[in-house]
Amino acid sequence: MLEIKPVKPNTTELDDFLALPKQIYQPDHLMQSEEEELALIEGSHPLSSDLETYAFIGYVDSRPCIRGLLTFYPDDEAAYLGFFESINDQQIASAFIEHLAGFARSLGASRIIGPVQASFWLGYRMQLTGTEELPFTGEPHNPAYYPQLWQEAGFEIKERYLSNFYPKVSNQTHQDKLAHRFESFEEADFTICSPKKQEWEEASLQVFELLNRLYQDFPIYRSISSQQFSQIFQKYQYILDFSMVKLAYKEGKLAGFLIAMPDYGSLVYQKLTPLNLAKLFWTKRFAKRYTIMYLGVDEQFLGLGSALAYPIFKEAQKRQASAIGALIHQKTVTRHYAAELQGKKHEYGLFEQDLNS
Structure with a gap:
């Protein structure tokens, strides 16, 4: 019973x-x-x-x-x-x-x-x-x-x-489409860069403002305050590898972002023993796989997402690491990125029960 x-x-x-x-x-x-x-x-x-x-x-x-x-x-x-x-x-x-x-x-x-x-x-x-x-x-x-x-x-x-899984790619593989996008945005006076650790606090609030606007129509999305955002995500500054975070600026204003993170598996949820801390630092330094967690682009700059993906692709290629385009809604264009390089995928669902029926 x-x-x-x-x-x-x-x-x-x-x-x-x-x-x-x-x-x-x-x-x-x-x-x-x-x-x-x-x-x-x-x-x-x-x-x-x-x-x-x-x-x-x-x-x-x-x-x-x-x-x-x-x-x-x-x-x-x-x-x-x-x-x-x-x-x-x-x-x-x-x-x-x-x-x-x-x-x-x-x-x-x-x-x-x-x-x-x-x-x-x-x-x-x-x-x-x-x-x-x-x-x-x-x-x-x-x-x-x-x-x-x-x-x-x-x-x-x-x-x-x-989630799309991208196997590691050889140094001979070229992503001409992504490269072309990247170059065209640089020619249009966009600055695509990685923040330094000491800049992250300020940069993350710019990311939050843009994300807050772009994600409004996502299922179950609710706005939170920038203070709540900072409190929830403050731990990210320790686990992010900032060379895998790309921000795009146009005339000093954030136009898009791509945040990829080393894949720590379940390690980040475990107790921070000295051994686990050592494993975290090791994974951060020599990650074999990266997860693209957040991607957002101002609506007026279509194609900027591909441009942001290009330096991430090049970094992963250089490090001989694989990547995951994580948790993409099935209706968004992001799921088609570099489709020819995609391997397996994982699927997820959001469920609902009507209490009136």
Whole structure:
């Protein structure tokens, strides 16, 4: 018999909530930030002032077996379900989701969208393919059986995304189209450069302003303040390799950005022991794979995205590293970049359940 309990700060339920993912995943597949989960449940997260969270954990025979966190925004009829983890048991998952749906309905929600880790900014989407492979940094990662658990419990896929994997390319490979784009923008007086570490704080706020404007129409997007953005992303200054960050300026104004990051796998979520710190620095210096996490271009400069991709392509080629175009919405043009160089892909979904039907 499934027993579902709310999770409150400083309780056994909270300890069980934080511990459950370790039962589900092997260590190098575990992409959990306990610190973030704890801050959201305690209400001390940079985004806590904008949202309300309710965490739940389910037990069978006093053993934790399923968990989830519902997020509500004051002006939003949707509730967001995230931090979901479960054993492979449809009956348990359906009963748990039904319980959360009833709770969301009682607070006035008309639908549940997920997986959403409380906010667009903290992670969302469920992995549909490639689940057996080691995840890259920032990839939504889950066991292969999760999509079925959700669909059988009344969810439907509403949005689809993919990550394109680019194998490393030999030094003989030329990307004439990208090179031509790059040159044409340089000739048009665009400055394409990498920020220095000491410039990143200021540059990241310029990126945020542009990103905030460009991402408005993305599913589940919500604006946050520049202060919240800085607090959430301050750790990036330690893990970014700034030579793989490209900013494009036109007349001193930011026109586009491309942020690629060394792939640390699950390492960035692990405790910062001296050994793990050494591994982080080693990976940053000698990365074998890079993940293109953020790309944005002012609407009036079409083609600038390809121009920004060119120096990244050249760097990866020089370092004999592969790359991933990560988490692209299936309707965007970015998914076609350097199509002839693309290898395999991973797919993801964003689910929705109508609570009125």
